[in-house]
């Protein structure tokens with residue numbers, strides 16, 4: 288009797304903040320899965336939302352054509368959590384619903400493209416028995432166990448270009464221009480763009496700053512005849528006082544025992560972070576008072592996440608996507624596909640989920656910044 292084997296059926300989604308290279312990764316996975324391995328592919332809409340609501344579209348060769356260079360994600364995205372899904376203002380555990388949808392659609396695997404939050408969602412679905420593979424995207428570069436993430440290189444280009452551009456206006460007006468750069472709790476993007484753009488001072492969350500130190504660097508420049516300065520400020524950077532408050536709030540979260548205590552501590556941490564949100568404007572006022580130089584703030588914001596991915600991100604996203612399809616073909620699941628050197632390695636999701644990769648204070652980039660005379664605010 289002739290045996291009929293149905294093609295492997297795979298779902299894919301993008302979740303978390305959008306990031307240049309998401310479409311390149313969808314294409315990299317899809318072309319390999321469909322063209323090379325003969326699999327079927329469906330794309331869930333708007334991240335975990337589409338997974339819960341079972342909203343998806345068929346992805347074929349035509350749907351994947353022409354998206355390599357396109358910014359954002361053709362599938363849409365959201366920051367929904369699978370275990371605390373908001374329904375009528377209430378948080379519900381939707382893992383069983385997702386399992387049901389996965390089974391009803393006859394899926395053999397689910398590919399989740401996302402950052403730290405997505406790694407945690409992926410881990411929850413792995414624990415519920417689904418065959419999941421995660422690909423690391425984020426402009427923040429803060430995912431553990433991978434050399435880098437797609438989106439980071441493009442965002443670095445954009446932020447570097449911004450720093451280049453504020454230089455001439457800072458110079459013309461004899462001003463201090465503070466350029467606030469994204470990165471959530473990590474300083475990778477600010478550090479990379481700050482070095483590449485030749486910022487005079489770089490402030491990152493991993494190194495608490497004092498206004499006195501930043502002002503001293505600026506005054507030393509004035510003494511050398513430069514009556515302007517450019518400061519690259521990470522959105523998560525803090526002065527020593529704010530850093531102490533933040534650390535205390537973080538410790539509370541870590542030491543909380545009951546679920547209620549954890550929730551209360553997390554709410555307190557969110558409040559502390561909220562209070563510190565305007566820190567770049569405060570620093571601008573403090574520097575103006577300390578140096579006598581007029582100060583201005585430029586917040587780069589979502590410009591850093593938009594538009595076409597650079598070549599390095601297209602290359603990274605394509606090779607990670609293709610490697611994910613190889614894993615599906617080999618029936619190896621529960622992994623994040625990490626970039627390691629020029630290759631890729633599958634890393635168990637348990638070694639990634641819940642971890643954040645911050646800039647080590649002995650990192651070579653920090654050493655190089657110091658060596659060329661850049662102030663780090665400490």
Ligand SMILES: Nc1ncnc2c1ncn2[C@@H]1O[C@H](COP(=O)(O)OP(=O)(O)O)[C@@H](O)[C@H]1O
Pocket residue numbers: 451454455458484485486487513
């Ligand atoms: N007068 C200026 N006008 C515009 N850009 C400048 C000026 N001086 C320096 N830059 C830019 O600032 C960045 C860092 O320059 P750098 O050589 O470190 O200057 P400095 O020694 O004055 O700090 C470079 O991108 C450089 O092109």
Ligand SMILES: O=P(O)(O)OC[C@H]1O[C@](O)(COP(=O)(O)O)[C@@H](O)[C@@H]1O
Pocket residue numbers: 302303304305306366402403404424425426427469470471472522592
């Ligand atoms: O898009 P939102 O919800 O405003 O969030 C902003 C955050 O998203 C990011 O741009 C990227 O975050 P993820 O890639 O981890 O989702 C951070 O740099 C920033 O702190």
Ligand SMILES: [Mg+2]
Pocket residue numbers: 402403404425427429471
């Ligand atoms: Mg993140």
